[in-house]
Amino acid sequence: MTARILVVDDIPANVKLLEARLLAEYFDVLTAEDGFKALEICNNTQVDIVLLDIMMPGMDGFEVCERLKSNPRTMHIPVVMVTALDQPSDRVRGLKAGADDFLTKPVNDLQLVSRVKSLVRLKTMSDELRMRAETARAIGIEDLLRDEGRIEEPGQVLLVDPRANSQERIIKMLKPVAEVTAISDAQAAIFEAAEQGFELVIVSSSLDDYDPLRLCSQLRSLDRTRFLPVLLIAEQGGEDMIVRALDLGVNDYITRPLDPNELVARTLTQLKRKRYNDRLRSSVQHSIELAVTDGLTGLHNRRYLDNHLKVLFNRAATRGRSLSVCITDIDRFKVVNDTYGHDAGDEILKEFAARLRATVRGADLACRYGGEEFVVVMPDTTAEMAANIAERLRMSVEGKPFVLRSSGQEINITASLGISCNSPNVETPEQLLKEADNALYDAKRAGRNRVVAAAA
Incomplete structure (x- = not known):
């Protein structure tokens, strides 16, 4: 390091x-x-x-x-x-x-080096999160960074301490800033920390019949508690334990006798850092979702389709299962844009996506392919089943006019659909998609508002 x-x-x-x-x-x-x-x-x-x-x-x-x-x-x-x-x-x-x-x-040399290494580990993690989040400023990362110091709600703290009188004192000290759940059994505390939404675990070094460092190590090794801050309460003269605790990834420590103001201040520091990093992780997850989601319709976008179709295609080939693809295109969509404006076109696309989402099954993957084209990938679906689903979608589009919210005007919309299914002749996901696209153009040439299946 x-x-x-x-x-x-x-x-x-x-x-x-x-x-x-x-x-x-x-x-x-x-x-x-x-x-x-x-x-x-x-x-x-x-x-x-x-x-x-x-x-x-x-x-x-x-x-x-x-x-x-x-x-x-x-x-x-x-x-x-x-x-x-x-x-x-x-x-x-x-x-x-x-x-x-x-x-x-x-x-103290040992405390200096162990403290520095511990903080470097924490900063490395935060830097990685910040770097990813800053690539998606559109989600408000600048506001996120400015809000880092805010503590608006009491923290949720788990206290692991075998002594009832000590538990009472610490709960009283932290009452202004945290709701404390006290537990005496270290092993039970591990399950409690994993199952509940705590923001900080305070571990007493004087546990009965259990090594406090082992508890800290287990908290660091479990997926659900890996990023949960840990504050060690050490005894006077416990420098060796403190150094080892910091090496294990314990975030902070305080020594007895406890000063209430210092305990509150250290607790607030860990709560702020936890909430800051949680928000960074959330922003990273959000940015990942934005990267694979179409902003207008909320469906997955072409980038997601290109990657996920490969996975589904290979899985179907390995398991010997059917996989069908449907490409659908809104008929004469350019006329809609030219006649009613692009805002109206956007409304049509959003409503079309809603009807598409309502028609396909939970296991199906619905994506906006680009413009007015949409793709549905249907695992474990034969060509006949895919044709039935596509026809249901065609009818849902044709059967009810699209209503513009701005004017209340009703517009009749139809869609053309092409489907294809994997077979020994289809060797790649790109070929499967291409066959569905060719079938779509056959539907267009045949007069639109119909479902055409690719030739077997």
Whole structure:
């Protein structure tokens, strides 16, 4: 694992010390002697982690962190504050400014490296999601990034702690920001986390008869909980467990005795990150759907058809099953556009798609092929069955006028349809589609408003 780390400190000796430790782990290290230089570097250079001193002249670390987190260009960069300050109030202030964690001077080598590696993993995942989402700005990714810091509803938190009195205290501490479900049994907690929509799991290191690190590892290995943030409550002096936990992918930790403000701040940080990444994943999924969906009709588009038809064709060939294709074209659609306008044409296309969707079966694949042409792929369907489905579609189009919403005007529409079915003579999905297309043109030449099957 490698990454670019920016070390920000006004004392050259501190910079050299951290730089040497990070270079020994093969990280790429940049340095800045003050907050202004740090902001400039982050704005103009790819930075993966910022190690930020608090006590600096001109602009302290809190202000630098706030500026980084308020800038859409840099808000995704994890910030670790490295400081001699070790008061809970300072940690809370830093976390509220957007810091992802703290390291106290003198810095422990193991905690430094494990913390940096853990944050790099998280950032790598977020960067991948951001990169994919930014290729589809039409779905509002810029608004998504600006909303990253919002927590509008209480978080859903699962607390795994064997002690009832500890559960009560933590539930009380988190009441302003989260609804906490407490559970004592670690194995039961795994199933609970997998089945319910939690946004954070808090794991106590003092579990009875169960290794807390094993629980954390299992949460990371299950598909349903792989991206669920985990916050470890460690005991004083538990540095070795903390380092191992971070290596396993635990997102954050807090040590006993718990400071209520720090627990709330760390919980809010994880909830915000979870919701941010969830929205990014949702936007990526949405962008994938947009890429294979026709924006006007809501049917799958030609790109999806080209890929999925190959899958269905090969599956039918392997299993010795029938596969039929129907291509349908709205008759004299150009006249509709020329007479009533393109807006009316769009209404016709949308209504045609609705009737097509209502006619085909759930297992059939309906796509807009382009213009006024549509394709239906019908798995496990013989030529005779396909002809019946196509005729049903033809009748649904002809049988009821299309009504324009803008004017209430009724327009009579018909459609021509060509069908083909796989056979030993059809060797490729492209050939299957071509035969259906030829049958469609035969239907057009024969007078339109009819179904024609390709010659066997």
